[in-house]
Amino acid sequence: MKRGVKRKNKEIVRYTLWERVVHWSAALSFTYLMLTGLALYSPRLFWMASIFGGGTTVRVWHPFAGVVFSVALVLMSLSWARCMWLYPEDRQWLLNIWSYITHKEEGLPEAGRFNAGQKMLFWLMSFSGLLLLLSGIPLWFPHKFSWDVRLASILVHEIATLAAIGGIIVHVYMGTLAVPGSLGAMAKGKVTDLWAKTHHPRWYRRLRQKGLI
Amino acid sequence: MGTRVLETKAISATPYPLLGIREVPEVLEVCKLIDVSICIGCKACEVACQEWNDLPVSETYTHFGSYQTLPDLAHNFWNLIKFKELENKGKLLWTMAKYQCMHCEDPGCLRACPAPGAIVQYTNGIVDFVQENCIGCQFCVTGCPFNVPKISPKTQKVYKCTLCADRVESGLEPACIKACPTDCLHFGLKKDLVRMGLRRVKQLRDQGFENAILYDPPGVLGAHVIYVLPFGNRPEDYGLPRDPEVPATVNWWKGPLKLAGNIMMMGGVALALLHYLKFGPMELVEEKRRGAPGEKRRKTKE
Numbered sequence: 001m002k003r004g005v006k007r008k009n010k011e012i013v014r015y016t017l018w019e020r021v022v023h024w025s026a027a028l029s030f031t032y033l034m035l036t037g038l039a040l041y042s043p044r045l046f047w048m049a050s051i052f053g054g055g056t057t058v059r060v061w062h063p064f065a066g067v068v069f070s071v072a073l074v075l076m077s078l079s080w081a082r083c084m085w086l087y088p089e090d091r092q093w094l095l096n097i098w099s100y101i102t103h104k105e106e107g108l109p110e111a112g113r114f115n116a117g118q119k120m121l122f123w124l125m126s127f128s129g130l131l132l133l134l135s136g137i138p139l140w141f142p143h144k145f146s147w148d149v150r151l152a153s154i155l156v157h158e159i160a161t162l163a164a165i166g167g168i169i170v171h172v173y174m175g176t177l178a179v180p181g182s183l184g185a186m187a188k189g190k191v192t193d194l195w196a197k198t199h200h201p202r203w204y205r206r207l208r209q210k211g212l213i
Numbered sequence: 214m215g216t217r218v219l220e221t222k223a224i225s226a227t228p229y230p231l232l233g234i235r236e237v238p239e240v241l242e243v244c245k246l247i248d249v250s251i252c253i254g255c256k257a258c259e260v261a262c263q264e265w266n267d268l269p270v271s272e273t274y275t276h277f278g279s280y281q282t283l284p285d286l287a288h289n290f291w292n293l294i295k296f297k298e299l300e301n302k303g304k305l306l307w308t309m310a311k312y313q314c315m316h317c318e319d320p321g322c323l324r325a326c327p328a329p330g331a332i333v334q335y336t337n338g339i340v341d342f343v344q345e346n347c348i349g350c351q352f353c354v355t356g357c358p359f360n361v362p363k364i365s366p367k368t369q370k371v372y373k374c375t376l377c378a379d380r381v382e383s384g385l386e387p388a389c390i391k392a393c394p395t396d397c398l399h400f401g402l403k404k405d406l407v408r409m410g411l412r413r414v415k416q417l418r419d420q421g422f423e424n425a426i427l428y429d430p431p432g433v434l435g436a437h438v439i440y441v442l443p444f445g446n447r448p449e450d451y452g453l454p455r456d457p458e459v460p461a462t463v464n465w466w467k468g469p470l471k472l473a474g475n476i477m478m479m480g481g482v483a484l485a486l487l488h489y490l491k492f493g494p495m496e497l498v499e500e501k502r503r504g505a506p507g508e509k510r511r512k513t514k515e
Contacts, residue, residue: 040327040350042471043226055328055348056369103492142351143364150355151462158466162474166481173485179495198497 011190012204012213019079020189026072029065030168036062037161063140066133073129080122083113090116113203117174124167131160219382223334225326242338243381244403245390246410247311248441249451250417250425252397254294254309256282261392262292262313265377286312288365291374292389295452301444308444310451311389311398314361314374315430316340316437321459324467325356338403338437339378344370358433358457376437403437413441432458 015023036058039049049058089109093100093116096107100117114122135156138145145153175182181195193213196204207213220233259282263270268289277284280296292313299306320340323332331346332353342353342362349369353362362371377387385391386400399406410427417425426445429435442448448455 040348042475043228043327043329046226046327046329055346059348059350101488101492103495139350142354147355147360151460154352154355154466155462155470158470158474162470162477165478169478169481169485173489177485177489177494181497192497194497194499199495 010193010213012193012196012207013189014185014191014196015189017189020186022072022075022079023186026069026076029069029072030164032065033062033069034161034165034168036065041158041161063136066136070129070133073126077126084119084122086116086119086123090119093117094120110201111199111203112206113200115200121167121171125164125171128160128164128167131156132164135160219335219337219339219378221333222336223320223323224330225323225332226329242336242403243376243437244338244401244406245316245376245387245438246399246401246406246441247438248397248399248410248413249308249310250397250413250422250441250443251395252294252309252311253395254280254296255394256294257392257394258311258389258398259290259292259294261388262374263290265380265388266291266375280309286361286363286373288363288372291372297450297452299450306444306450308450310440310442310453312452313389313438314340314376315359315433316374316376317430317433317459318436319434319459321356321358321433321463322353322362323356324459325352325463327352335378337381339376339381340437341375341378342371342373344368344372347371356460356463358454358459403435403439406439410439410441414445417441417443428453430457432456 032052035048036052038045039047039052039055039058040062046055049055052058052061092107092109093111097117099106099108100115135153138150138153139157142150175186179199181191182199185191185195193204196207204213220235221231224231262268268291271283271287271290279298281294283290283293286293292311294309295312297308299308316339318338320332320334322342323334323340326332327350328346328348331343331348332340333343334340347370349364349371351362351364351371353371354360354364362373364371377385377389380387390398390400399409401409407427407429410429414425414427422443424446425441425443428440428442428445428448440451440453442451442453444450
């Protein structure tokens, strides 16, 4: 029993320093991009441009922040692509996503280091990030591209933005309110034994089997 | 170019009501008429434009095989006669047509602009750029179906023909009109000039130019610069786009997509908060049997 208590509060490394640096670089640049982008997206939100130094300043810096975000996303993909790979059991998870949303565990396969929802979010953000980068270039250097390319870029940039913001709403909600402990995990890099066992049992088991914890 | 006493009709990126409360007795829409059939390509309008607007005299490009001053309009060159050497029925057809901002009734630049007050449309039809509010994003360049606005590499702001709003405001005609020696350029009220243009078109048709038209593109709800084109079936020969209109993309982007986006973003946040109120945070489950080996080994709970 005593051992159990100790075990339960033991901390497990979930994210390395590098993973956290990359994550927060992406998070900060994304936040800046989202707020400055929204300022230019809607005149009713143009006031947000003033927070960041006015319309011209925002127009100048937004693409550079986009470069930072793209680099962070590439680094993130390099370190996580393997854990984010979708396997057949993830299909099962996604089919039963409603049980996850309603906090029932029926039909949900045990999650590895990331559950299928996290994986989907990762790919949604990566894919929309790629589209945002590709469509952002003609918006940054309009004189280098044809009219049709620029028009298409505007459309793609907006649609990819909406997809990414949709994803980020879910991500921020899950990471802060919905799953206590996950914000701390991304901040300190550690979770408790019980947290790991509850949310990512397969990952936890693997670490135990490998004798890493 | 700065605040004017002119009454405004539309301001870029401004969903709120305009400030005008004065009763304007009659909206007098101004217009430029360019009768291409009697343009001699003297470029007096180009010079007058540069002079009045204090724009520098740029070096003439000579290496692109045309009589034209520059290949295209520039941030400091707002009025350009386009010259084209073409063939018509085996004979040389040398076209020359003054090109500048069309001052569209439905300006694509103004629709696309995200900076409040950077583009203004006055009730008299003039569409003007207010550089102090311009952020240099060049969405207007993409929104314009005539490819008119040009960015200055020095100031990173966009410039174009103002239809000499400063002169018009003082009751003068635009500088280019003043300079034209052949009366190919006219300035006045739109309704008068449309009538004048149609009369000239009829005259041209009677003279054998059976395709002559008055070019006043309906795709932008008409313009405040209209042309008499002898070969109206081939507007491209005068450097004018065929059937120009505000790009559908711009209308989608500023219309339904934005509405859908707003609903999605606000709905997303609302749903997340609602989910929290209904289901609360995910709890750590100790007693639940999840089959983890660590769990099984410790059957007893404290």
